[in-house]
Amino acid sequence: MKKIIFSLATLGLVLVACKKEASPASDAVKTDSAVVSSDSLADPDTTDTIAAANYTAAATNTQTAEKVRKFLQTEFKKDVDSKALQDNDKKFIQFEFDINDDGKKEIFVGLNGPYFCGTGGCTQYILNEDGTKLANFTVSDYPVVIDNTKTNGYKDLFIMSGGKYRIVKFDGKTYPSNPSTLPELKVVPGDGLPRALNYLNEPYPWFKF
Structure with a gap:
């Protein structure tokens, strides 16, 4: 019984760790969207190749x-x-x-x-x-x-x-x-x-x- 409880506790720690590691990824998504937003500014001159x-x-x-x-x-x-x-x-x-x-x-x-x-x-x-x-x-x-x-x-x-x-x-x-x-x-x-x-x-x- 103790082994089962220990295993469940260990599994819980792993899940928590995974959640903490996932947060930077969500930050990266926000950063990427900000970059896309800045790149999607209206181009005042579409006759050239300058962004x-x-x-x-x-x-x-x-x-x-x-x-x-x-x-x-x-x-x-x-x-x-x-x-x-x-x-x-x-x-x-x-x-x-x-x-x-x-x-x-x-x-x-x-x-x-x-x-x-x-x-x-x-x-x-x-x-x-x-x-x-x-x-x-x-x-x-x-x-x-x-x-x-x-x-x-x-x-x-x-x-x-x-x-x-x-x-x-x-x-x-x-x-x-x-x-x-x-x-x-x-x-x-x-x-x-x-x-x-x-x-x-x-x-x-x-x-x-």
Whole structure:
């Protein structure tokens, strides 16, 4: 009788041990589902092979893209209606960054295609957080480097134009629209400075308007 009781007790310990060993497996299932959930994020650009989670974080917000889209559709309504813009012209990239430290992120917008780009560069915009225009630039290449110093409350920018980085300062209302006429930056901007619209070196989704 004692042997039977001992055997039952031993069997009980084995069952308890098995249950304890099974719990990590259930944790693994939760972890896997979390991974799947993050991988199943809506892809803002299905025309490439980049997974949604691998894009540059400041470039992917679809709500921000909708603000940009509405602005561009209004800004270029005549060109869209007249079909002056081809499909390749109606693409943009974006980058959110707070350039005046007010807690709201401004939106850098880069355009593409032969309508907006030439040998000197492309057309770019900076929008306020609400989607209204703060500044626009012509003949500007990518990326836009954001300096730590400020002028009139907004960070200075280094914009490539004509093969040279130009120093672009806020004048109290906006930034000058033609960087090619501005003073040249005599050194290469530091690697530690943020680079907006850096799609040539980082994964960016392209949106359409």
